[in-house]
Amino acid sequence: MKGKQDRRGFFIKILRTISALFAGGLFFGAYAKQVKSEPSPIRPPGALNESDFIKTCIKCGQCLEACPYSSIKLAKPFTGIAIGTPYLVVREIPCYMCEDIPCVKPCPSGALDKKMKEIGKAKMGLAVLIDHENCIAYQGLRCEVCYRACPFIGKAITIEFIPNKRTGRHALFIPVVHSNSCTGCGMCEHACILDEAAIKVLPIEIAKGKLGKHYRFGWKDES
Amino acid sequence: MSRSFIYRHRFTIARRTTQIAIMALFYAGSHFGLKILTGNLSSSKILGLLPMADPVAVIQIFAATGSIAPDILIGAAIAVGFYLVVGGRSFCGWVCPVNIITDFARWLRNRLGLPDPYSISRMVRIWFFFAIIVLSALFGITIFEYVSPISMLHRGIIYGIGAGWIVLVALFLFDLFVIKDGWCGHLCPVGAFWSFVGRFSLIKIKLKGKYDPDKLKNAIKICPEPEVLSPSSFKNGRMISGNCINCGRCVQLSDKLGFSFKKSKNSEGGNL
Structure with a gap:
Protein backbone atom coordinates (compact mmCIF):
# COMPACT_ATOMS: atom_id res chain seq x y z
CA MET A 1 0.00 0.00 0.00
CA LYS A 2 2.84 2.34 0.93
CA GLY A 3 4.57 1.52 -2.38
CA LYS A 4 1.45 2.47 -4.30
CA GLN A 5 1.27 5.79 -2.48
CA ASP A 6 4.90 6.45 -3.29
CA ARG A 7 4.35 5.64 -6.92
CA ARG A 8 1.33 7.90 -7.07
CA GLY A 9 3.28 10.73 -5.48
CA PHE A 10 6.13 10.12 -7.86
CA PHE A 11 3.90 10.36 -10.94
CA ILE A 12 2.17 13.45 -9.62
CA LYS A 13 5.55 15.04 -9.09
CA ILE A 14 6.65 14.19 -12.62
CA LEU A 15 3.41 15.46 -14.12
CA ARG A 16 3.71 18.63 -12.11
CA THR A 17 7.25 19.17 -13.38
CA ILE A 18 6.20 18.54 -16.96
CA SER A 19 3.29 20.96 -16.67
CA ALA A 20 5.53 23.62 -15.18
CA LEU A 21 8.08 23.14 -17.96
CA PHE A 22 5.35 23.27 -20.57
CA ALA A 23 3.91 26.49 -19.16
CA GLY A 24 7.41 27.93 -18.84
CA GLY A 25 8.31 26.89 -22.36
CA LEU A 26 5.19 28.54 -23.70
CA PHE A 27 5.98 31.75 -21.86
CA PHE A 28 9.59 31.73 -22.99
CA GLY A 29 8.66 30.85 -26.55
CA ALA A 30 6.28 33.79 -26.76
CA TYR A 31 8.91 36.01 -25.20
CA ALA A 32 11.62 34.83 -27.61
CA LYS A 33 9.36 35.62 -30.53
CA GLN A 34 8.68 39.06 -29.11
CA VAL A 35 12.40 39.78 -28.60
CA LYS A 121 33.37 51.05 -43.14
CA ALA A 122 30.94 50.94 -40.21
CA LYS A 123 27.28 50.45 -41.04
CA MET A 124 25.45 51.35 -37.86
CA GLY A 125 22.47 52.54 -39.82
CA LEU A 126 21.68 54.87 -42.65
CA ALA A 127 20.82 58.55 -42.41
CA VAL A 128 17.61 59.46 -44.21
CA LEU A 129 16.28 62.95 -44.75
CA ILE A 130 12.89 61.70 -43.79
CA ASP A 131 10.79 64.83 -43.28
CA HIS A 132 10.81 66.99 -46.41
CA GLU A 133 7.91 69.07 -45.10
CA ASN A 134 9.84 70.45 -42.14
CA CYS A 135 13.42 70.42 -43.41
CA ILE A 136 14.09 74.11 -44.00
CA ALA A 137 16.29 73.38 -47.03
CA TYR A 138 13.11 72.29 -48.78
CA GLN A 139 11.56 75.66 -47.93
CA GLY A 140 14.33 77.34 -49.88
CA LEU A 141 16.31 78.44 -46.79
CA ARG A 142 20.02 77.87 -46.56
CA CYS A 143 20.87 75.43 -43.82
CA GLU A 144 23.21 72.56 -44.76
CA VAL A 145 24.00 71.95 -41.10
CA CYS A 146 23.72 68.19 -41.50
CA TYR A 147 26.00 68.37 -44.52
CA ARG A 148 28.63 70.30 -42.54
CA ALA A 149 28.34 67.95 -39.57
CA CYS A 150 28.93 64.87 -41.68
CA PRO A 151 32.40 63.35 -41.16
CA PHE A 152 32.31 62.29 -44.82
CA ILE A 153 31.16 65.65 -46.11
CA GLY A 154 30.73 65.60 -49.86
CA LYS A 155 30.67 61.82 -49.90
CA ALA A 156 28.06 60.56 -47.46
CA ILE A 157 26.03 63.76 -47.76
CA THR A 158 26.14 65.99 -50.83
CA ILE A 159 24.15 69.09 -51.62
CA GLU A 160 22.04 68.87 -54.75
CA PHE A 161 20.53 71.94 -56.36
CA ILE A 162 16.89 71.74 -57.29
CA PRO A 163 14.90 74.59 -58.89
CA ASN A 164 12.86 76.57 -56.38
CA LYS A 165 9.42 76.54 -57.92
CA ARG A 166 8.04 79.06 -55.44
CA THR A 167 10.37 81.88 -56.43
CA GLY A 168 11.08 80.61 -59.92
CA ARG A 169 14.60 81.99 -59.85
CA HIS A 170 16.44 80.33 -56.95
CA ALA A 171 17.73 76.89 -56.04
CA LEU A 172 16.89 74.63 -53.14
CA PHE A 173 20.09 73.35 -51.49
CA ILE A 174 19.02 69.80 -50.71
CA PRO A 175 21.17 67.46 -48.61
CA VAL A 176 21.27 63.99 -50.15
CA VAL A 177 22.62 60.94 -48.30
CA HIS A 178 24.62 58.30 -50.17
CA SER A 179 24.34 54.87 -48.62
CA ASN A 180 27.72 53.60 -49.81
CA SER A 181 29.57 56.18 -47.69
CA CYS A 182 27.17 56.75 -44.79
CA THR A 183 28.22 54.94 -41.60
CA GLY A 184 25.10 55.81 -39.64
CA CYS A 185 27.17 57.70 -37.06
CA GLY A 186 24.30 60.13 -36.54
CA MET A 187 26.26 63.39 -36.47
CA CYS A 188 23.77 64.79 -39.00
CA GLU A 189 20.77 63.83 -36.89
CA HIS A 190 22.50 65.20 -33.81
CA ALA A 191 23.19 68.51 -35.59
CA CYS A 192 19.78 69.03 -37.22
CA ILE A 193 18.48 72.42 -36.16
CA LEU A 194 14.82 71.45 -35.96
CA ASP A 195 13.15 70.68 -32.65
CA GLU A 196 12.66 67.18 -33.98
CA ALA A 197 15.31 66.11 -36.48
CA ALA A 198 14.23 65.96 -40.14
CA ILE A 199 17.21 63.74 -40.93
CA LYS A 200 17.24 60.50 -38.97
CA VAL A 201 19.48 57.48 -38.80
CA LEU A 202 17.41 54.36 -39.45
CA PRO A 203 18.37 50.71 -39.28
CA ILE A 204 19.60 49.79 -42.75
CA GLU A 205 16.95 47.14 -43.32
CA ILE A 206 14.28 49.77 -42.75
CA ALA A 207 16.01 52.54 -44.71
CA LYS A 208 16.95 50.65 -47.83
CA GLY A 209 14.80 49.50 -50.71
CA LYS A 210 15.84 46.66 -52.97
CA LEU A 211 15.85 46.69 -56.71
CA GLY A 212 14.47 43.65 -58.56
CA LYS A 213 17.20 41.56 -60.23
CA HIS A 214 15.61 41.93 -63.65
CA TYR A 215 16.23 45.67 -63.93
CA ARG A 216 18.98 46.72 -66.32
CA PHE A 217 20.01 50.36 -66.56
CA GLY A 218 21.59 50.86 -69.97
CA TRP A 219 23.37 54.04 -68.89
CA LYS A 220 25.11 52.33 -65.98
CA ASP A 221 28.22 50.22 -66.17
CA GLU A 222 27.25 46.61 -65.49
CA SER A 223 30.17 44.72 -64.06
CA MET B 1 27.78 31.27 23.94
CA SER B 2 28.29 34.88 24.87
CA ARG B 3 30.46 35.66 21.90
CA SER B 4 30.12 39.06 20.31
CA PHE B 5 27.54 39.86 17.65
CA ILE B 6 30.25 40.36 15.07
CA TYR B 7 31.79 36.98 15.80
CA ARG B 8 28.43 35.24 15.57
CA HIS B 9 27.77 36.90 12.22
CA ARG B 10 31.29 36.92 10.86
CA PHE B 11 30.50 35.05 7.67
CA THR B 12 27.34 37.00 6.98
CA ILE B 13 29.25 40.24 7.41
CA ALA B 14 32.06 38.99 5.19
CA ARG B 15 29.57 37.89 2.54
CA ARG B 16 27.72 41.19 2.45
CA THR B 17 31.02 43.02 2.30
CA THR B 18 32.21 40.96 -0.67
CA GLN B 19 28.89 41.24 -2.49
CA ILE B 20 28.74 44.98 -2.06
CA ALA B 21 32.45 45.51 -2.76
CA ILE B 22 32.25 43.61 -6.03
CA MET B 23 29.29 45.63 -7.26
CA ALA B 24 30.97 48.84 -6.06
CA LEU B 25 34.13 47.97 -8.01
CA PHE B 26 32.09 47.29 -11.14
CA TYR B 27 30.32 50.61 -10.64
CA ALA B 28 33.64 52.40 -10.19
CA GLY B 29 34.99 50.64 -13.26
CA SER B 30 32.13 52.00 -15.31
CA HIS B 31 31.72 55.47 -13.83
CA PHE B 32 35.03 56.58 -12.28
CA GLY B 33 37.53 54.97 -14.61
CA LEU B 34 38.82 52.78 -11.81
CA LYS B 35 39.68 49.76 -13.90
CA ILE B 36 39.92 47.07 -11.24
CA LEU B 37 36.73 45.39 -12.41
CA THR B 38 35.15 46.27 -15.73
CA GLY B 39 32.03 44.85 -17.32
CA ASN B 40 29.58 43.05 -15.09
CA LEU B 41 28.86 39.56 -13.80
CA SER B 42 27.96 38.35 -17.31
CA SER B 43 31.46 39.03 -18.54
CA SER B 44 34.21 41.08 -17.01
CA LYS B 45 37.88 41.88 -16.95
CA ILE B 46 39.94 41.98 -13.80
CA LEU B 47 42.61 44.70 -13.90
CA GLY B 48 42.14 44.84 -17.64
CA LEU B 49 43.82 41.47 -17.99
CA LEU B 50 42.03 38.46 -16.61
CA PRO B 51 38.73 37.77 -18.39
CA MET B 52 35.79 36.16 -16.60
CA ALA B 53 32.47 35.14 -18.08
CA ASP B 54 29.26 33.65 -16.77
CA PRO B 55 29.37 30.02 -17.96
CA VAL B 56 25.56 29.83 -18.05
CA ALA B 57 25.40 32.78 -20.46
CA VAL B 58 28.22 31.27 -22.51
CA ILE B 59 26.44 27.91 -22.73
CA GLN B 60 23.30 29.71 -23.92
CA ILE B 61 25.24 31.64 -26.56
CA PHE B 62 26.73 28.36 -27.73
CA ALA B 63 23.30 26.74 -27.86
CA ALA B 64 21.80 29.69 -29.72
CA THR B 65 24.57 30.41 -32.23
CA GLY B 66 26.48 27.13 -32.47
CA SER B 67 29.78 28.91 -32.01
CA ILE B 68 31.63 30.65 -29.27
CA ALA B 69 34.20 33.45 -29.13
CA PRO B 70 37.55 32.51 -27.55
CA ASP B 71 37.42 35.39 -25.04
CA ILE B 72 34.24 34.28 -23.32
CA LEU B 73 35.24 30.62 -23.52
CA ILE B 74 38.47 31.38 -21.67
CA GLY B 75 36.55 33.66 -19.32
CA ALA B 76 34.06 30.94 -18.48
CA ALA B 77 36.88 28.43 -17.94
CA ILE B 78 38.62 30.81 -15.55
CA ALA B 79 35.36 31.36 -13.67
CA VAL B 80 34.77 27.61 -13.35
CA GLY B 81 38.38 27.13 -12.22
CA PHE B 82 38.00 29.84 -9.62
CA TYR B 83 34.80 28.38 -8.17
CA LEU B 84 36.29 24.89 -8.23
CA VAL B 85 38.62 26.27 -5.60
CA VAL B 86 36.35 28.50 -3.50
CA GLY B 87 33.25 26.30 -3.80
CA GLY B 88 30.79 26.22 -6.68
CA ARG B 89 27.84 27.94 -5.12
CA SER B 90 30.07 30.39 -3.31
CA PHE B 91 29.00 32.49 -6.28
CA CYS B 92 25.46 32.42 -4.86
CA GLY B 93 26.45 33.14 -1.29
CA TRP B 94 29.31 35.56 -1.77
CA VAL B 95 28.97 37.30 -5.13
CA CYS B 96 25.46 37.29 -6.59
CA PRO B 97 23.61 40.46 -5.53
CA VAL B 98 20.22 38.72 -5.74
CA ASN B 99 21.29 36.82 -2.64
CA ILE B 100 21.01 40.04 -0.65
CA ILE B 101 17.38 40.43 -1.70
CA THR B 102 16.39 36.81 -1.14
CA ASP B 103 18.23 36.67 2.19
CA PHE B 104 16.30 39.76 3.25
CA ALA B 105 13.04 38.07 2.24
CA ARG B 106 14.07 35.00 4.22
CA TRP B 107 14.96 37.05 7.29
CA LEU B 108 11.68 38.97 7.12
CA ARG B 109 9.74 35.75 6.57
CA ASN B 110 11.23 34.29 9.73
CA ARG B 111 10.62 37.48 11.68
CA LEU B 112 6.97 37.60 10.65
CA GLY B 113 6.56 33.87 11.13
CA LEU B 114 5.00 33.44 7.70
CA PRO B 115 3.81 29.97 6.76
CA ASP B 116 5.43 28.02 3.95
CA PRO B 117 2.53 25.98 2.60
CA TYR B 118 3.64 25.33 -0.97
CA SER B 119 6.44 23.00 -1.68
CA ILE B 120 8.14 22.50 -4.97
CA SER B 121 11.09 20.28 -5.62
CA ARG B 122 14.54 21.78 -5.39
CA MET B 123 15.23 19.75 -8.51
CA VAL B 124 13.19 22.25 -10.55
CA ARG B 125 16.26 24.42 -10.99
CA ILE B 126 18.17 21.51 -12.53
CA TRP B 127 15.33 20.98 -15.01
CA PHE B 128 15.17 24.70 -15.57
CA PHE B 129 18.89 24.80 -16.31
CA PHE B 130 18.63 22.10 -18.98
CA ALA B 131 15.40 23.63 -20.27
CA ILE B 132 17.05 26.99 -20.97
CA ILE B 133 19.78 25.27 -22.97
CA VAL B 134 17.24 23.36 -25.04
CA LEU B 135 15.07 26.48 -25.45
CA SER B 136 18.08 28.60 -26.41
CA ALA B 137 18.91 26.13 -29.16
CA LEU B 138 15.27 25.82 -30.17
CA PHE B 139 14.49 29.52 -30.43
CA GLY B 140 17.97 30.68 -31.40
CA ILE B 141 18.21 33.19 -28.58
CA THR B 142 19.96 33.30 -25.19
CA ILE B 143 16.64 32.81 -23.53
CA PHE B 144 17.44 33.11 -19.83
CA GLU B 145 19.62 36.18 -20.34
CA TYR B 146 16.48 37.99 -21.47
CA VAL B 147 14.59 37.34 -18.25
CA SER B 148 17.32 36.75 -15.70
CA PRO B 149 16.72 38.82 -12.57
CA ILE B 150 20.39 38.29 -11.71
CA SER B 151 21.56 40.10 -14.83
CA MET B 152 18.83 42.70 -14.44
CA LEU B 153 20.10 43.48 -10.96
CA HIS B 154 23.85 43.61 -11.54
CA ARG B 155 23.40 45.49 -14.79
CA GLY B 156 20.88 47.71 -13.05
CA ILE B 157 23.27 48.55 -10.23
CA ILE B 158 26.02 49.48 -12.66
CA TYR B 159 24.16 51.12 -15.54
CA GLY B 160 20.73 51.99 -14.15
CA ILE B 161 17.90 49.57 -13.56
CA GLY B 162 14.97 51.14 -15.40
CA ALA B 163 11.75 49.22 -14.89
CA GLY B 164 13.74 46.13 -13.84
CA TRP B 165 13.04 46.90 -10.19
CA ILE B 166 9.53 45.56 -10.73
CA VAL B 167 10.96 42.13 -11.47
CA LEU B 168 13.14 42.26 -8.37
CA VAL B 169 10.27 43.36 -6.15
CA ALA B 170 8.22 40.48 -7.61
CA LEU B 171 11.09 38.12 -6.79
CA PHE B 172 11.27 39.46 -3.25
CA LEU B 173 7.53 39.09 -2.73
CA PHE B 174 7.63 35.60 -4.21
CA ASP B 175 10.30 34.55 -1.73
CA LEU B 176 8.54 36.33 1.11
CA PHE B 177 4.94 35.22 0.64
CA VAL B 178 4.88 32.31 -1.76
CA ILE B 179 7.81 29.93 -1.42
CA LYS B 180 10.54 30.11 1.17
CA ASP B 181 13.91 30.40 -0.55
CA GLY B 182 11.88 30.16 -3.75
CA TRP B 183 14.28 31.68 -6.23
CA CYS B 184 17.74 30.78 -4.96
CA GLY B 185 16.73 27.49 -3.41
CA HIS B 186 14.36 26.11 -6.02
CA LEU B 187 14.34 27.88 -9.36
CA CYS B 188 17.59 29.62 -10.25
CA PRO B 189 19.35 27.81 -13.12
CA VAL B 190 22.59 29.66 -12.47
CA GLY B 191 22.67 28.23 -8.95
CA ALA B 192 21.97 24.82 -10.49
CA PHE B 193 25.02 25.17 -12.70
CA TRP B 194 27.26 26.17 -9.81
CA SER B 195 25.98 23.22 -7.79
CA PHE B 196 27.44 20.93 -10.46
CA VAL B 197 30.78 22.68 -9.97
CA GLY B 198 30.36 22.68 -6.20
CA ARG B 199 30.34 18.92 -6.10
CA PHE B 200 34.01 18.87 -7.03
CA SER B 201 35.22 22.03 -5.38
CA LEU B 202 37.98 22.38 -2.87
CA ILE B 203 36.72 24.52 -0.02
CA LYS B 204 33.81 22.85 1.73
CA ILE B 205 32.03 22.64 5.02
CA LYS B 206 33.41 19.96 7.26
CA LEU B 207 31.67 18.37 10.23
CA LYS B 208 33.92 17.23 13.05
CA GLY B 209 32.69 14.32 15.10
CA LYS B 210 29.62 12.18 14.71
CA TYR B 211 26.50 13.31 12.88
CA ASP B 212 23.98 13.98 15.59
CA PRO B 213 20.55 15.09 14.29
CA ASP B 214 19.50 16.57 17.65
CA LYS B 215 22.59 18.71 17.89
CA LEU B 216 22.22 19.95 14.30
CA LYS B 217 18.52 20.76 14.57
CA ASN B 218 19.07 24.50 14.78
CA ALA B 219 21.68 24.53 12.04
CA ILE B 220 19.27 22.80 9.70
CA LYS B 221 16.63 25.35 10.59
CA ILE B 222 18.78 28.29 9.47
CA CYS B 223 20.38 26.56 6.47
CA PRO B 224 19.08 27.92 3.13
CA GLU B 225 19.64 24.49 1.58
CA PRO B 226 18.57 22.26 4.51
CA GLU B 227 19.11 19.10 2.51
CA VAL B 228 22.85 19.67 2.51
CA LEU B 229 22.88 19.17 6.27
CA SER B 230 21.27 15.74 6.07
CA PRO B 231 23.44 12.73 6.97
CA SER B 232 23.70 11.60 3.34
CA SER B 233 25.44 14.84 2.39
CA PHE B 234 28.46 14.02 4.51
CA LYS B 235 31.14 11.52 3.75
CA ASN B 236 33.71 11.13 6.48
CA GLY B 237 32.52 14.45 7.84
CA ARG B 238 33.09 16.23 4.55
CA MET B 239 30.26 17.85 2.63
CA ILE B 240 29.76 16.10 -0.68
CA SER B 241 26.61 17.90 -1.83
CA GLY B 242 27.12 20.59 -4.44
CA ASN B 243 24.14 22.60 -3.23
CA CYS B 244 25.91 24.15 -0.24
CA ILE B 245 26.45 27.86 -0.88
CA ASN B 246 29.29 28.14 1.65
CA CYS B 247 27.41 30.84 3.50
CA GLY B 248 28.87 29.76 6.83
CA ARG B 249 25.61 30.13 8.75
CA CYS B 250 26.12 26.73 10.37
CA VAL B 251 29.74 27.51 11.18
CA GLN B 252 28.99 30.81 12.89
CA LEU B 253 25.92 29.44 14.71
CA SER B 254 27.98 27.81 17.42
CA ASP B 255 31.55 26.61 17.76
CA LYS B 256 30.24 23.49 19.50
CA LEU B 257 28.57 22.05 16.44
CA GLY B 258 31.87 21.07 14.88
CA PHE B 259 31.34 22.81 11.54
CA SER B 260 34.24 24.48 9.82
CA PHE B 261 35.47 25.34 6.36
CA LYS B 262 38.12 22.91 5.20
CA LYS B 263 39.91 22.41 1.98
CA SER B 264 40.32 19.05 0.26
CA LYS B 265 39.63 15.59 1.57
CA ASN B 266 42.65 14.76 3.67
CA SER B 267 44.20 18.07 4.54
CA GLU B 268 43.67 19.15 8.13
CA GLY B 269 44.67 22.76 7.57
CA GLY B 270 43.04 25.41 5.46
CA ASN B 271 40.64 26.70 8.05
CA LEU B 272 39.01 29.74 6.54
Missing part, protein backbone atom coordinates in the same frame (compact mmCIF):
# COMPACT_ATOMS: atom_id res chain seq x y z
CA LYS A 36 13.27 38.67 -32.11
CA SER A 37 10.58 40.81 -33.71
CA GLU A 38 11.61 44.01 -31.96
CA PRO A 39 12.89 46.62 -34.43
CA SER A 40 16.62 47.02 -34.47
CA PRO A 41 18.00 50.12 -32.75
CA ILE A 42 21.27 51.76 -33.85
CA ARG A 43 24.05 49.42 -32.70
CA PRO A 44 27.70 50.31 -32.03
CA PRO A 45 30.13 50.00 -34.96
CA GLY A 46 31.02 46.50 -36.09
CA ALA A 47 27.80 44.97 -34.74
CA LEU A 48 26.72 41.73 -36.35
CA ASN A 49 23.37 41.82 -38.09
CA GLU A 50 20.53 42.22 -35.61
CA SER A 51 19.37 38.62 -35.40
CA ASP A 52 22.93 37.35 -34.80
CA PHE A 53 23.73 40.28 -32.55
CA ILE A 54 20.97 39.65 -30.02
CA LYS A 55 21.98 36.03 -29.55
CA THR A 56 25.74 36.63 -29.45
CA CYS A 57 25.93 39.69 -27.18
CA ILE A 58 26.64 38.68 -23.57
CA LYS A 59 25.38 42.07 -22.31
CA CYS A 60 28.49 42.91 -20.29
CA GLY A 61 28.64 46.62 -21.11
CA GLN A 62 32.36 46.68 -21.79
CA CYS A 63 31.80 48.48 -25.12
CA LEU A 64 29.96 51.19 -23.25
CA GLU A 65 32.77 51.57 -20.74
CA ALA A 66 35.30 51.93 -23.56
CA CYS A 67 33.34 54.65 -25.37
CA PRO A 68 34.98 58.02 -24.57
CA TYR A 69 31.82 59.97 -25.47
CA SER A 70 29.29 57.86 -23.55
CA SER A 71 27.45 57.36 -26.83
CA ILE A 72 26.57 53.76 -26.03
CA LYS A 73 23.77 52.84 -23.64
CA LEU A 74 22.61 49.46 -22.39
CA ALA A 75 18.94 48.68 -22.93
CA LYS A 76 16.98 48.64 -19.70
CA PRO A 77 14.17 46.14 -19.17
CA PHE A 78 10.82 46.71 -20.90
CA THR A 79 12.00 49.37 -23.34
CA GLY A 80 11.33 47.51 -26.57
CA ILE A 81 15.06 47.05 -27.18
CA ALA A 82 16.56 43.62 -26.49
CA ILE A 83 17.37 43.84 -22.77
CA GLY A 84 20.96 44.57 -21.76
CA THR A 85 22.20 45.07 -25.32
CA PRO A 86 24.17 48.19 -26.31
CA TYR A 87 22.61 50.82 -28.55
CA LEU A 88 22.93 54.48 -29.47
CA VAL A 89 20.48 57.35 -29.41
CA VAL A 90 22.33 59.48 -31.92
CA ARG A 91 20.09 62.50 -31.51
CA GLU A 92 21.44 62.75 -27.95
CA ILE A 93 25.02 61.55 -28.46
CA PRO A 94 26.13 60.33 -31.89
CA CYS A 95 29.05 58.05 -32.62
CA TYR A 96 32.09 60.28 -33.04
CA MET A 97 33.87 57.59 -35.02
CA CYS A 98 37.13 57.17 -33.07
CA GLU A 99 39.80 55.94 -35.44
CA ASP A 100 40.93 53.13 -33.14
CA ILE A 101 37.32 51.97 -32.52
CA PRO A 102 37.77 51.45 -28.76
CA CYS A 103 34.28 50.01 -28.27
CA VAL A 104 34.92 46.98 -30.48
CA LYS A 105 38.20 46.00 -28.82
CA PRO A 106 36.90 44.84 -25.43
CA CYS A 107 33.91 42.91 -26.83
CA PRO A 108 34.43 39.37 -25.50
CA SER A 109 31.59 37.66 -27.33
CA GLY A 110 32.24 38.73 -30.92
CA ALA A 111 28.89 40.52 -31.14
CA LEU A 112 30.95 43.55 -32.18
CA ASP A 113 33.11 42.08 -34.89
CA LYS A 114 36.86 42.62 -34.41
CA LYS A 115 37.30 42.37 -38.18
CA MET A 116 35.97 45.92 -38.12
CA LYS A 117 39.28 47.78 -38.52
CA GLU A 118 38.26 50.91 -40.37
CA ILE A 119 35.60 53.06 -38.78
CA GLY A 120 34.67 54.49 -42.19
